[in-house]
Amino acid sequence: MTFNLFNVNVSHQGSYSCQYSYQNNMSPLSNTVIITVVNLQQPSISHSAPIEQFVEGSQGPVITRGHSFTITCSTESQYFRGSFHLLRGSNITKSESAVSHSASFSFPEADYSHEGNYSCVYEVSVSSCSIRSSASELLLITITVNLQQPNISHSAPDGRFDEGPQGPVITRGHSFTIICSTESQYFGGNFHLLRGSNITRSESAVNHSASFSFPEADYSHEGNYSCIYEVSVSSRSFRSSASELLLITITASMRPVIGAAVSAVLLLLSVLIIILLLKRRQKQRNKETHSKCFFTKGQTASHSSKNEDDDEADYEKVEHGENMNHNDSE
Template sequence: MPEVNFDNEGSYQCQYKITVAGQDFTSSSDSVSLSVPLQQPSISLTSPNRGLVWGPEGAQITRGFSFVFTCSTSSHYPGGVFHLIFSGSNLTNTEPAVNQSASFSFPVAEYEQQGNYSLPLQQPSISLTSPNRGLVWGPEGAQITRGFSFVFTCSTSSHYPGGVFHLIFSGSNLTNTEPAVNQSASFSFPVAEYEQQGNYSCVYEVTLSSRTFTSTQTAPISVVIKSK
């Protein structure tokens, strides 16, 4: 696949087939789930008439001067929009993406424009494997044989230092958390039991400049534990 796109999302597995003495034999591998998340955009701030100074608390803009946020991405999909999210308001500014970027201009800085401006974190990806081949993909999702092991892997292409992944399980109020190492984390379940049936999804969280950013949840993977 020289250039992956959204149409390539889904589960993949290898199947080997051979005919011996007129009889067909088939063997299938575990499945690998492929997701194609959007790359995280970048955000920058400028002041055309030099009203901007960077201080220890962030950007300081002189009242009455203009400032501009520029959002951009290296994802080469046609069209799309950028949302500029402002913590001091329930409103979100939206502009169409032109050449993978968009600008949000504020001609006159006012006190009510103080706050945090951001773009949401990219959604991570989630995959499921079974090291001892206890996994079969069926119409209802992943079927894991009771007593076998399984592993969820959460990953992101966001290149922020550190961060953590949360594995959220619909069948429990508990959330497993692991540090991000090389933009990924694994959650191992050595012995599959019936109480581990349910939906699993990943969330990525990172703290930058004393602010915590949290991604949206991945689409869930449904797990069914079956008897041997």
């Protein structure tokens, strides 16, 4: 006869034996079978790394390439002298004996070969039997390259710019250059120049920097600029975060204004000179008229002395004419 035990738990463990009975006659007991019930709980999995060497991504930790990290497996206190197996995918990559119901798996230098989904399995030997727990939850490890934030600056070869409160103010029509640079981490790479959120130009890095030239500044060049550094490592491309913003403002050239001002000054001087010449000519005419009046008066006086016998009415007429000429000269 077969006895089936369902939903086995710890209460089912113990020594089992069989006995056969027939018509109230009992057989001797059979040999003993010891049943041990082992209930291994699902272990836990976690990671640790220096805080500056990783970031917590949406699916798991993102470890900086070249830095260290550790995966820790642990379980509750059930059985001593067990072992933990670290699996990546479905394959066991490392095994460690449990110490205080946990084990640590160290990775001194993170590389892309360490990327993947990790899990833990706890194994224990009970009554010469090896028993494994179910696998822990998955831990996704991602390896990345931590590129530093690049720097952004500007220069104007002909010096035609002013430093405004928010950034350089470039004179329209003149040249300027935007320079992107980063610290020495990786050789080569590219710099991308962004205006707003759009990449406008890309240049290969030379000595960890790149220059973006604008030979003739125009209003279309105004805006907020930033730099991104991109490098390829082990056939994978990585980008840095964007640099700080550089606000470029374009202002009108002062040449037309200066030319208009000079023209206005010359026109004003010309008008003043013409007015002065006209006044001078008017004064000269007045002097000539005054001299002519005095000459006429002298002739009249001489004529009167020769005609002393003229009547009194003619004399008064001449005198009246002299007064009129004098008033005209004035």
